[in-house]
Amino acid sequence: MAYQKVEQYEDKITSGLIENYRESLALLGEDPEREGLLKTPERVAKAMQYLTQGYQMDAKAILESAKFHEDVSEMIIVKDIELFSMCEHHMLPFFGKAHIAYIPNGYITGLSKIARVVDVYSRRLQVQERLTSQILNAIKESLNPIGVAVVIEAKHLCMMMRGVQKQNSVTTTSAFWGEFEKSETRSEFTKLISSKLS
């Protein structure tokens, strides 16, 4: 019964979005009834729901679902994690890579969970700075590590295909906590994320 109610609620949201996109097409000067656009409002509604599904996800639950006791005290780095998000100002994509490190304090998490946390926060309307700090905070609060570092490099379509129209600028944001606030730990991390696998 409860499940049915959730389903009905989700259907209502989807049909509301479809109606809105149909109207938007007309307002933009298109004919929503022409063949190629008939299913477009539905496709866009589904795409937008997919791209914002992070609101329904719990980063800490994901990290804790594969939390293992392990006496490791070395830096663990997962780098070059692709990310696709949408800027909250223009609802246009920004995309790039995240590099994440933590130093465990008795607990590690599954490596894939680190990449999943990136998806949880990037599949929302975002600014790159907040995305960076939300990832850091989730790891910090779930694993209670000795330190966490997050660096994100991204290109923003709102700066490329409109507005200032700069095609090559890359924005780098970073957040460091704990041991990574020390310059030697931070530089070891920076050195390791810049090295290429051969």
Ligand SMILES: Nc1nc2c(ncn2[C@@H]2O[C@H](COP(=O)(O)OP(=O)(O)OP(=O)(O)O)[C@@H](O)[C@H]2O)c(=O)[nH]1
């Ligand atoms: N700090 C930050 N700014 C962002 C991000 N994504 C987009 N922006 C910026 O948000 C700003 C919004 O500025 P506004 O002046 O309100 O919007 P606008 O008139 O569309 O600005 P222009 O893009 O300069 O044409 C722009 O400078 C964007 O480049 C982000 O992730 N972080």
Ligand SMILES: [Zn+2]
């Ligand atoms: Zn933007």
